[in-house]
Amino acid sequence: MARTNTTRRATKVLLSLVVLVLLATSALLIGNLWKKQPLTPSLALDLEGGTQMILAPKADANSKGRKNVTQEDIDQAIEIIRKRVDASGVTETEITSQGSSQGGQNIVVSVPGTPDKDTLDLVRSSAQLRFRPVLLAGAPNPVNPTAHAGKDGKPGTPTKDLATAAKETADANKDGKLETKPSGKPKDPSDTAWISEQNTYDFFTRDCAKEPGRHEGTDDPNAAIVACERDGSQKYILGPAEMEGTDVSRADSGQGTSSTGQATGAWVVNLTMNAEGTKKFKALSERLFALKSTDPTRNRFAIVLDGAVVSAPSMNAIIPDGNGQISGNFTAKSAASLANQLKFGSLPLNFDVLSERQISATLGSEHLQKGLWAGLLGLLLVVIYLAWQYRGLSIVALGSLFTAGIMVYGAITLLSNHMGYRLSLAGVAGLIVAVGITADSFIVYFERIRDEVRDGRPLVSAVDEGWARAKRTIIISDMVNLVAAAVLYFLAVGGVQGFAFTLGLTTIIDLIVIIMFTHPLMVLLMKVKFFGQGHRLSGLDPKHLGATSGAVYVGRGQIRMGTGKDDASGMEGTGLSIAERRALAKREEESHSSAAPETVVEKNDQTEKAEGGSQK
């Protein structure tokens, strides 16, 4: 009864694994057909080729109160680097933080292909936050000065193309060249005399709706610039920088309060300046506030991060104490975001380039190819060795390794399609090493079964008992491996993460395979004559495994002289009772010399010899 139950359960478990594998495969195929996702895992830079930079952020030791780089800073820095790289048009750049706070976090920037020097410089430099007065604001689209607005307010048909028209209009002194110097002698940063011919030209031609990011050479702190609102909603000409991000000591978002101290419910961003910033901000606010009634445009100032305007609020009061509050149509999220940007700008976060690698695509593919060959060679050797050691059982081992291989491949491809995992060279090494660790589970299991057979158990129950014992060992030893992988993963050093990941993944898959594949398969194979009756080549031959004389205790004080040919349920045995056997043994013993330990060995030797003889 129990037998059929275990077989039934084994079939069920095996089937559920098949379903699991089929589900994963169909997920892959569906992804491939519908979303054009590849059927192979995407490769990391060291296999694909590209440039990888490892940057260590460091806070400026001179700034007060902000000597530690927090997780928030790292996230913000990653965000900024991503915006810069995206703006430069390089796609598929991967920017991640690496390591934990104990050892200092690093930022890893991986750019596929061979990016130009400017892009790399862009990544290396630190973020610049500046406060500039607004000189002119307008719609984000390019404006053709020759297209005069008609009666309905819509622009008419331009008479000349944009570049020519803009150049003619901007070239105020008509010398055919666009001056980059200010047009007049400005008396303060809010003076429109800062606007150069080049600025005017840029203001006409620039399309902020399309590319609101930073433009090369447009962040000179001592000149007027043309800049876009970050979301592309407005275009500005801004005066020279009056304050740097370092002048801000603190920024946070919160609910605004009215003059009576009641919460207004609107989201605001609170700014606090340091001593120098307070002075500068006081001067700025006095000048801008004076323009409030006469010139609402020049009443505004722009907060410029990396050449793009994050916010351009109007100055509604003179702020003498360095505590400003920016209000507007903020949501909780946008207020927090602005506060973060201000904070980040106020943190002079510089990057140390720890390492910069330009990885050759040729070298990468050669490594991958050779690595895979090494893996195949290793696998082949393992298979040969297992066949020698475990004979028929090696088929089970091979099947399990094959199943594990399919599952690992599927898991890695799915992870790479859905979670952005990339297979690195260290990951490939992890996979190859995993062959040995996976195969070891089978070895532990097989050895346990053999031990049980040696104890004289019939094969079927040896499989059950051996599994019960091997399971514990396999689980605890895989746990050790998992912990090792997890520790390595979370304290990653360079390529370690990829290695630890595949090691951990294969350990988990090893557990799944041995529980859901190898053991059920063994149970089912016991029904097959070749294995179940311990054929000489099955690797489970009781005689070969030294279950001396194949004697099995079958209960009721009886011992069955198993020959491996009897039915497992056979209870006939020798038909001798204990007393009879004891007498028999005594007689046998007397025929040999007295019972010293050596004698026992000798006796066994003889038994084996006798058996060997009978087999011939």
Added chain:
Amino acid sequence: MISFAEFGNQLYSGEKSFGFVKYRKVFIGVGLALILISGLLLGLRGLNPGVEFRGGAEFTITGISNADQNKAYTVTKANGLNEGVRVATLGTNALRIQTQTLTQDQAEKIRNGLIEAYKVKAADIDSTTIGPSWGKTVTIKAIWSLVIFLGVIAVILGIYFRTWKMSASALLALMHDITITVGFFALTQVEISPATVIGLLTILGYSLYDTVVVYDKIRELTTDFEGQRRRTYSELVNLAVNQTLVRSINTSVVALLPVASILFIGSYLLGAGTLRDISLALFVGTIIGTLSSIFIASPLLTLLREREIKIQNHNSRVAQFRQGQGAASDEILESAIGPVQVGAHQGQKAQPSRKARSRR
């Protein structure tokens, strides 16, 4: 030749037995001596840090037909580098050039110079510039990983085996493995790269894994060891090591085969690189890890536990029992573990012994 399975049978039944515990002082002594030598080597010769730890630049050119090293020296000299340039041939068609720390511009110039000199495409050249602080970061993190790993593992093993002595001796054996592997690198002066560090950290997992399998057998055999008087604790440990010996050998062979194939392909076909560095550390570490789980971990465990009063009491009871039984009991002793012996009924001796009232 005796077959492996037969060898396993004899080890299992105790018919053949290696005195791993008996000669423990020799084994542990050898282990200590090796650790000492490794320490001395480390102190006197030190490790040979790779470019990642020294800081500097490394260029690898692949797919060149004429691996003339002089061209590389000409290029570096043209860029004002007269000292500290190392050029090495890798595999069959690759060249590696290592220099001291370079500025971005210098690195760019040398890179272009090499492309021109060896007539290769930009995709065939691999360049790395590493700041001097990178290696320090890596080292600090590796040490952190080690400390956290040891802490977590000590707790897990302590809980699983229910005795801190097992986790202590497993960790001591682990330290032994790591130290000797590092000593190997100090002896051979093979360059240490981050990949080597990965390899070393993986040995942590592997070596422990191997030890845990042996310890699990010990745990199995020694549960309720006080309930019998035939074998002392140390004898049971020795039996466990012998019974798992075939498994240990098989496991390490199976683990070594893929590693050896990466090592072979990595060093002969690719030259230095991630694959070779990982596999070399693993190769050495796996061998030492297997040896230590047999010769060091279990003997160390008996050494630690034999100080316990519980074990000492049990040992003297076993001795008493053996004296009382005389030579005649030897047969029973043999059959205590192993296949059923026909006609050798043990009578009431097979029953669990009852403790004397005074000892309960």
